[in-house]
Every structure is written in structure tokens, then in C-alpha cells.
Amino acid sequence: MSEQVASVDVYTPTVAVVGRPNVGKSTLVNRILGRREAVVEDVPGVTRDRVAYDAAWAGRSFTLLDTGGWDPEAKGMAARITAQAEVGVAAADVVMFVVDSTVGATDTDEAVAKLLRRSGKPVILVANKVDGPSGEADAAALWNLALGEPYAVSALHGRGSGDLLDAVVAALPEAPPESFDVDGGGPRRVALVGKPNVGKSSLLNKLAGEDRVVVDSVAGTTVDPIDEMVELGGREWRFIDTAGIRRRVHEASGAEYFASLRTAAALERAEVAVVLIDASEPLAEQDLRIISMVVDAGRALVLAFNKWDLLDDERRDVLEREIDRQLGRVTWAPRVNVSARTGWHxxxxxxxxxxxxxGWEQRIPTGKLNSFLGQLVAAHPHPVRGGKQPRIMFATQADTRPPRFVLFTTGFLEPSYRRFVERRLREDFGFEGTPMELSMKIREKRSRS
Structure with a gap:
């Protein structure tokens, strides 16, 4: 499994699909994906947010970003949709600009083209709804947008989509020579995550020993993750400073929405996450959600409580009670109390x-694991339920990073018993700082012939 992980390309470029409402952006996204994923309806503005999909063509993987209709003169909800599209363009490596060739270039299309030319991003001009040779002339007329060759396609029927994707892949940036292979001696990758304005950029600057990241009291100053090589403890580490997550993704807007997507992407690239928490304030729902994101991503976890120098004895006592009450599911995570402002600790x-x-990379030999489980089950068997008492016959550690265990059982183990097994595994073997996965394989009773 580790060999497979080592070969993963850690950098996935982003392709944003933009255009005014109802030109067929979502239909084109579905065509590229080869499945009906994006919502398509013959009503302008159905796609309100940016939605990301994994896509690939000619051996290159990329993230396809479907955006809402773009209208620079929009107001109200339409203006917010336009803002979403603008943020998508800002974060994209390549932009696909979709125009309805049967209508031609409208004033809105020309305004969008002007913004795209100014962005400096590679732009692929898509002349959509060219269903046959008769539409080629309409597509050719789009040369006047000064965005290069218009690619005549029919998103609905697939006509010309191969040539279009060849052009997209050719415009993608080269993937950096980065590897997940830890044994190769590369720097460990650390995602620095937390809600907005908690001090992530200040901490990164303090660790780096210089001001490399813009720090502002306005929440959400950092929008894109910034990779920084930092020397700590005589070794180099790769820190990914991410924009703060404020609200649930569907409630967030503009830069915040994309920040949450980038934070998830940063966790995918990282091996361990430092979740920075403002110790001077009560633990918030955002803090708990970010911790859940790390656990669900299967990354090693460190909890860093920032602004510790601002705490008095009363707040420290209250914080300990908050931690006991709200962070019970991650008692295994190492805790560090720090001050990003002063550099303390x-x-x-x-x-x-x-x-x-x-802990994330720890492995228990199969013999040792089964010896432990045999003693555990003998001393603490599963409760009898419905006249049956399931038991663990055998177990193996299927993987590391994070540790994954498969329990071969005679019946279904209740969640509470699986949590008990996990707790005892941690007590006996450590696994500090890592989530752990326990799955079951239930032996099927053989039918008598």
C-alpha cells in the first residue's frame, strides 16, 4: 500500500469553467466527466456555487470547477454568483470560457473576455452548441474576442470535445517533482489549519523566523495555501498555510467557500495537520468541524492552543473543562500550548x-496483535445480544498512515465494543496522534447442502 501512496501525484491543477448563464457550462462538465454529475436545467443560474469534480484526460488529472453564470453587471443573488465565478478564476490554473455560438458574443461575453485577458491565466475559448458543419462559421466569428482559437464543440452531443480536452491538457502547468515517498528523505508535510484569524500566518512567520505571509487582523486574509520550507529541530518541514474555515461550506460565500475547498485539498497533500485553536475564546463549532475534517482525511493530528499568553488561571480551568467535554473523541492527539505572537513554546x-x-506510521505484527486481542476478548467478551455473542476470531493490521485494522468476527460488533477495542489498542500500543480505523469482516454461515 505504501508503494501506491508514494506514486501519487500530489499536485492537481484546477480548470475553471466560466461563462454567462445558460451557455451550457454544466452540460460541458458532464460531457468531460462522462457522467451526469452537474445539475443541468434549461433555466439560467441553476449552478449557484462553484462545484469541484475530479477529472482526467490523456493521463493528466485535474480538478474541474463548475461555476455559476458570470454577469459583470449583475445585482443581488446574481452578483454573488458572479463573485463565486471570479474567485474560481482567481484560483484556477486554466480557464475554459464557454460561449453560446448560436447567439454569438454578447456584451456580457466581451466584458468577461476583457476580465479574462487581464487575469493573465491561460484561457481556452469554447464555442458551444456547434452541432454540425453549418455552425462552424458562427464559432469562427468568436475570434473577435481576442482569446485565441475558438474550439467548436457540442457539449450535448460530444462533438469536438476531444480536441478541446487536448488543448486544456496542453495548457496545464507541469506538475512539480514532489513525492509522497517519506523513505526518500523528503521533508514531512504539515497542513496548518484553523478557523479564520486564529493566528496561522503569525505562527508560520514565527516558525520561519521572518515575515513570509501577510498578517492582518481581518479574518480570511490568506486565501490560497502557501507552501513554506521551514527548518525546525535541525530538519526541514514543508508547511502549508491555509485560509481559515469559517462556516459550513454551503453557507460560505466568495473567498471563504473556496478557502474551505483549498483546506480540504491541503489536508489531502499533508501527512500531519496542526489544528490551531484560539485558547482565549470558547471552543467553537468551527474548531470541532476542522478537527473532524482532519480525522476524516486520515491525517495525523496535533492540537495547538494559541494565544496562551493571554490566559488567566480562570480561563485555563474553563478551557480544560471545554476540552474534556468537547474533544473526547481526539484525546489521543498531542497538545501544545503556544503563543504565535511571542514565539513561546x-x-x-x-x-x-x-x-x-x-503513531500514524506504526504497525503491530499480526502475532502480537492476535495475542493481545485473545487476552482482551477472554477478559472482556462482547455482550450477548438476542441470544448471540459475537466474538473476534482473528485480526490483522491492513495498513498504516493511518493504521487500519480488520477484525474477522462471528457476528456484528456493536460500535461501543469497537470503541472499547480501539481504546485498549491505544492504551497498549500507543498510536498517539493518529486516527484509527477498525472494520469488520463477518464470517458467513455455510449453508448445509
């Missing part, structure tokens, strides 16, 4: 990161 992050990564 930031050096302790190294030990916490090492501990979490060690």
Missing part, C-alpha cells in the same frame, strides 16, 4: 509532530 511543535507521525 513553538519549538515544542517538533516533538508533537514527530510523535503524531510515528
Amino acid at each position: 513553538v519549538d515544542r511543535l517538533v516533538k508533537a509532530l514527530d510523535t503524531a507521525l510515528e
